[in-house]
Amino acid sequence: MNTVKKSGVGQAIDRVEGHLKVTGKAKYASEFPVENKVYAQGINSTIAKGEIVSIDTSEAEKLDGVLKVITYKNAEKLKTFDKEMTAIGTDSIAPVLQSNKVNYYGEYVGLVVAETFEQAQYAARLVKFEYKKDPSAVIKFEESRSKAYTPDNGSNYSRGDMQKGLSEADVVVEQTYNTPIEHHHPMELHAIIASWENGKVMAYASQQMVDDATIAISSTFQIPKKDVRVVSAFVGGGFGSKLNLERHAIMAVMAAKMVGRPVQVTVTRTQMFTNTGMRQQxxxxxxxxxxxxxxxxxxxxxxxxxxxxxxxxxxxxxxxxxxxxxxxxxxxxxxxxxxxxxxxxxxxxxxxxxxxxxxxxxxxxxxxxxxxxxxxxxxxxxxxxxxxxxxxxxxxxxxxxxxxxxxxxxxxxxxxxxxxxxxxxxxxxxxxxxxxxxxPYQRTYSKVILDLEDDGKVHATIQMDGTDIGTGSYTIIAQTASEYLKIPVEQVSVELGDSNFPVTPGSGGSWGAASYCNGARAACENAVKGLKDNRNIPQDENVALAELLKRNQIKTFEAEGMAEPSKEFExxxxxxxxxxxxxxxxxxxxxxxxxxxxxxxxxxxxxxxxxxxxxxxxxxxxxxxxxxxxxxxxxxxxxxxxxxxxxxxxxxxxxxxxxxxxxxxxxxxxxxxxxxxxxxxxxxxxxxxxxxxxxxxxxxxxxxxxxxxxxxxxxxxxxxxxxxxxx
Incomplete structure (x- = not known):
């Protein structure tokens, strides 16, 4: 591909994080080296609707390495929904294991925690559930049309008069088109390593929207948001399935609290059909x-x-x-x-x-x-x-x-x-x-840290809680900083996916590039403006970044920025x-x-x-x-x-x-x-x-x-x- 310039935006450069990925140094959710970690495996229901009438955990609990079997009988009490049919959102609570009711085949009904992944998987198969099936389960789309309702969310829309428009037509097409259930299936399985320390949650999780994940955890466990930290440094694809926090993550956080050790939960490929969302028919x-x-x-x-x-x-x-x-x-x-x-x-x-x-x-x-x-x-x-x-x-x-x-x-x-x-x-x-x-374009905060190095070059670090789900966020943010700081891309580092960093809308809905890069732009512009203002240098005067730091007699400078839609945008x-x-x-x-x-x-x-x-x-x-x-x-x-x-x-x-x-x-x-x-x-x-x-x-x-x-x-x-x- 032709390139536009040597630095900044427009150039078809390789991914700046590419070498980390090909050398295995890019840390995904299940790869963080957490000491004293144990493993957990979710157990899925085998009926579509009904109730759990009995649970036998004795055989699983006898196994070496098994630390805990968690079901609705001994689970932590979580915040639950105030009403039925709550609209799902990216920051929704995710209560799990809170009752004996089963709503669909594959719903989580238990979790086994063990010293090793293999022990947890084997023990999960030994937990015995007895169900009372409800024969009124609705699982056939074609036979359930009479149950359809109009959602009360204001989504229905009309302008003009359809009947009038059709009567005015010389030709009419009237056809029905069908699309089936599909599943997302990113390469990286959904995963989390969760731990508690001094009443605070630390979660390495594969999530597209870090801030919303912290909200979901804090709301579900009824703890302050400031006491939850989520890290999603690299996400191996999401396609929407990792927008919201799913139940496996809540179970991991719950289990970590109950056993007093970090707990890793990795959703299996089969469970990604039943437990991590889908496109509806x-x-x-x-x-x-x-x-x-x-x-x-x-x-x-x-x-x-x-x-x-x-x-x-x-x-x-x-x-x-x-x-x-x-x-x-x-x-x-x-x-x-x-x-x-x-x-x-x-x-x-x-x-x-x-x-x-x-x-x-x-x-x-x-x-x-x-x-x-x-x-x-x-x-x-x-x-x-x-x-x-x-x-x-x-x-x-x-x-x-x-x-x-x-x-x-x-x-x-x-x-x-x-x-x-x-x-x-x-x-x-x-x-x-x-x-x-x-x-879409959403409000985004960003921080830039400038360091004047011994060789006279300036190294810039951009921080925000935005994520890279394989789309190239690291690269385009680095190119943006290069553009607005007027330094080579090689002198820019980008740190993403940590809820301790400035808040962004996360990755999804095609708003990532516009939101992240404008947030980075704002921080870089504020940094240059601040350095110039400190020395009364006219804003339109072209002064190299290294020279600005020297004139300010500092080697490090930080600035934050916020970008959001203008009134004209609206x-x-x-x-x-x-x-x-x-x-x-x-x-x-x-x-x-x-x-x-x-x-x-x-x-x-x-x-x-x-x-x-x-x-x-x-x-x-x-x-x-x-x-x-x-x-x-x-x-x-x-x-x-x-x-x-x-x-x-x-x-x-x-x-x-x-x-x-x-x-x-x-x-x-x-x-x-x-x-x-x-x-x-x-x-x-x-x-x-x-x-x-x-x-x-x-x-x-x-x-x-x-x-x-x-x-x-x-x-x-x-x-x-x-x-x-x-x-």
């Missing part, structure tokens, strides 16, 4: 009306999902449908079915990833009915105003993404009539989809935009298909590091492809456990599944978004990828695939759409 009904000239008249997006029976989470699938296109009559509604399955929670681009599959598939269906090019149809309905918020976009280059992507991809070679582009037994199709993702809708292009080859006899090429074009503000940004898009495209190719968590219909509970049966894409990929970043600096012009990119990469692949499959075969994942069996069994002539 969504049934999305789309109704779109348009004039013959392609102008949209109405767009309705109705989502039916599920939540648990004791907590509420709703994936905002209709978010994109409210703002992406210029449509006067618009309606977005939600219903939830309480089910005896664990509480779902945010997974990469929650709402956008799933909602865009429905919206962009329906848009493609409308374009086909109108006999319009799908790109021309989208461009015709472009808007520079967010009609949902009734505010202008701070910047919106969606049309440019579509046009530049079309040129890069070779869209002109696409044949509109499905099934007409062939090569031997292969049917070749081209697909496109538009993408958008909200670009007057605009701030989004990143993109376009996905895909070429798919389908074997006409077997239904096997290959993703041959993908082109992604994005407008996401200033690209701080093209190399790490490229990695984020590649990761997003891979997860988007996974939605289509194979990812699906299946619920056993009789008992409520997951049939798919390992990588042997929950399949994710591998290298051979993917394509030749081109990524294009449009030059953009949105200074309304923030002073540095940064927008989010981590979730833009997955948004609407699935639709581009499904649309390409239609172009190849004439078959509309509305249920994910798209398997060869489904393709073979599907009928060609009405009006398509396949020879």
């Amino acid at each position: 969504n049934e999305q009904k789309m109704r779109i009306g348009a004039k013959n000239d392609g102008m949209l008249t109405a767009l309705s997006h109705e989502t039916l999902s599920h939540t648990s029976t004791n907590m509420e989470y709703q994936e905002p699938c209709g978010m994109v449908s409210k703002m992406l296109y210029k449509v006067p009559h618009n309606e977005v509604t939600y219903k939830l079915i309480p089910m005896n399955i664990q509480t779902p929670f945010a997974m990469r681009a929650p709402g956008e990833a799933t909602g865009s599959f429905a919206l962009e598939s329906a848009m493609d269906e409308m374009a086909w009915k109108l006999k319009m090019d799908p790109i021309d149809f989208r461009i015709k309905n472009d808007t520079q105003t967010d009609l949902h918020e009734n505010r202008p976009f701070s910047s919106r280059l969606l049309v440019e993404c579509l046009r530049i992507g079309a040129d890069k991809f070779g869209w002109k070679d696409r044949k509109m009539e499905p099934g007409t582009n062939k090569k031997g037994n292969w049917l070749i199709g081209y697909g496109v989809s538009a993408a958008s993702r909200n670009s 007057e605009y809708s701030v989004f990143s935009f993109g376009a996905n292009f895909c070429e798919v080859w389908v074997d006409k006899d077997t239904g096997m298909y290959r993703i041959k090429r993908m082109v992604n074009v994005g407008s996401a503000g200033k690209i701080l590091n093209p190399k790490t940004a490229y990695g984020q898009i590649i990761g997003g495209l891979t997860m988007g492809a996974g939605m289509v190719i194979a990812e699906k968590t299946q619920v056993e219909p009789n008992f409520g456990n997951f049939i798919t509970r390992s990588f042997a049966d929950y399949h994710v894409p591998v290298n051979l599944d993917l394509a030749n990929i081109d990524v294009v970043f449009l030059p953009e600096e949105d200074k309304i978004a923030n002073k540095m012009g940064i927008k989010g990119i981590g979730e833009l990469g997955i948004t609407s990828v699935a639709a581009s692949i499904a649309n390409a499959i239609f172009n190849a075969t004439g078959k509309r695939m509305r249920d994910l994942p798209i398997t060869p069996e489904k393709l073979i069994e599907a009928e060609v759409e009405e009006g398509v002539a396949i020879s």
